[in-house]
Amino acid sequence: MNSSVAVEKPERRRLTEPGRKTRDRIIEAAAELMFHHGVGGTSIPDIQAAARVSASQIYHYFGDKRGLVLAVVNFQTDTKLDQQRPLLDNLDSIDALRAWCAKAADRQDAMGCAGGCEIGSLASELAETDPSARTDLSASFDRWELPIRSGLARMQARGELSERADVVSLATALLAAIQGGMLLSQVRRSSTAYRHAVSAVIDHIETYVVR
Amino acid sequence: MNSSVAVEKPERRRLTEPGRKTRDRIIEAAAELMFHHGVGGTSIPDIQAAARVSASQIYHYFGDKRGLVLAVVNFQTDTKLDQQRPLLDNLDSIDALRAWCAKAADRQDAMGCAGGCEIGSLASELAETDPSARTDLSASFDRWELPIRSGLARMQARGELSERADVVSLATALLAAIQGGMLLSQVRRSSTAYRHAVSAVIDHIETYVVR
Numbered sequence: 001m002n003s004s005v006a007v008e009k010p011e012r013r014r015l016t017e018p019g020r021k022t023r024d025r026i027i028e029a030a031a032e033l034m035f036h037h038g039v040g041g042t043s044i045p046d047i048q049a050a051a052r053v054s055a056s057q058i059y060h061y062f063g064d065k066r067g068l069v070l071a072v073v074n075f076q077t078d079t080k081l082d083q084q085r086p087l088l089d090n091l092d093s094i095d096a097l098r099a100w101c102a103k104a105a106d107r108q109d110a111m112g113c114a115g116g117c118e119i120g121s122l123a124s125e126l127a128e129t130d131p132s133a134r135t136d137l138s139a140s141f142d143r144w145e146l147p148i149r150s151g152l153a154r155m156q157a158r159g160e161l162s163e164r165a166d167v168v169s170l171a172t173a174l175l176a177a178i179q180g181g182m183l184l185s186q187v188r189r190s191s192t193a194y195r196h197a198v199s200a201v202i203d204h205i206e207t208y209v210v211r
Numbered sequence: 212m213n214s215s216v217a218v219e220k221p222e223r224r225r226l227t228e229p230g231r232k233t234r235d236r237i238i239e240a241a242a243e244l245m246f247h248h249g250v251g252g253t254s255i256p257d258i259q260a261a262a263r264v265s266a267s268q269i270y271h272y273f274g275d276k277r278g279l280v281l282a283v284v285n286f287q288t289d290t291k292l293d294q295q296r297p298l299l300d301n302l303d304s305i306d307a308l309r310a311w312c313a314k315a316a317d318r319q320d321a322m323g324c325a326g327g328c329e330i331g332s333l334a335s336e337l338a339e340t341d342p343s344a345r346t347d348l349s350a351s352f353d354r355w356e357l358p359i360r361s362g363l364a365r366m367q368a369r370g371e372l373s374e375r376a377d378v379v380s381l382a383t384a385l386l387a388a389i390q391g392g393m394l395l396s397q398v399r400r401s402s403t404a405y406r407h408a409v410s411a412v413i414d415h416i417e418t419y420v421v422r
Contacts, residue, residue, distance in 0.1 A: 040251035176408030180391025197387030
């Protein structure tokens with residue numbers, strides 16, 4: 001389930017430092033454009049212009065647009081997870097879960113709730129049209145869900161969460177609340193939906209806390 | 212907040228019966244194409260071919276592609292809500308909430324969890340690129356959330372749900388779980404995420420039931 005497999009092709013390991021920088025610049029430019037205009041609304045010429053590269057450089061590093069899309073999926077996942085550390089590695093208390101979700105809500109407010117989730121938007125756009133991207137996005141969601149599950153499992157192992165709690169299902173429920181809440185907040189331009197969505201699930205998780 | 216406003220323009224009321232049928236055929240063809248290929252992946256010539264109409268007929272009825280997109284948003288919302296009646300009008304017990312969500316999970320399984328949510332997919336694609344569509348999609352989600360909220364409010368009015376329950380926030384949380392759950396299920400090609408997501412929120416609502 002390591003989604004970096006798709007990026008860690010031999011070509012990449014053989015890249016020179018300037019080659020790696022060019023490749024990264026293309027991915028970053030493509031990620032930015034695709035976030036704002038969707039994958040379908042982003043053309044290779046758009047990416048060429050934004051990254052100041054030729055079409056042949058893009059094809060050299062990624063094969064085709066689909067290859068570049070896969071790199072963007074993995075780049076966005078890495079970036080999103082990195083942004084959320086160290087909170088993400090310490091989700092082993094109700095307070096930590098609430099603080100993590102509150103921080104994401106504040107980030108949404110700071111952007112006027114525009115943009116939505118980088119991963120969720122890619123998932124919605126690509127799930128039916130690009131099977132490789134769907135597989136990688138499934139792995140992205142797994143990577144995101146894992147630290148939630150691990151935190152809950154550590155609480156359970158320490159006896160702070162009841163044995164009755166199904167930590168796998170609760171972690172999925174929280175990730176779904178995050179995704180659905182972000183979509184509603186994006187459309188409504190208000191983080192209220194996100195806040196209510198994650199609160200309900202964390203309140204539910206709290207019912208399993210052993211007092 | 213009546214999302215039908217956008218469709219109920221004077222032109223429509225003046226339509227002859229054949230005119231109305233042509234207009235409906237265009238909307239249905241566009242909705243089907245946009246569901247499978249996205250709005251960005253659906254061209255006016257695609258819609259012409261599928262609906263067997265000329266470009267000028269499309270422009271006559273909808274002004275431009277954005278006008279047609281608004282009609283599709285409202286058509287998909289009407290269709291989705293109609294499909295779910297009478298369950299949607301009777302969400303005033305925990306069993307009814309569970310039965311309604313289970314039916315949606317079964318529908319996802321029947322489609323191999325492909326396709327995702329018609330409204331959610333449009334929302335994700337259009338929220339940043341089409342402000343009118345975003346407004347109409349916000350109204351669509353309101354129309355979907357309302358029967359959940361009404362059911363919970365009726366339970367509360369009958370004394371079956373604690374006064375402490377914030378039915379507005381709980382209804383939003385359930386809609387978010389549905390949306391996020393459907394997206395995860397679509398990407399994972401398994402309804403498990405959807406089932407876990409809605410279960411967690413309904414379990415949480417159940418904690419407010421007065422025994």
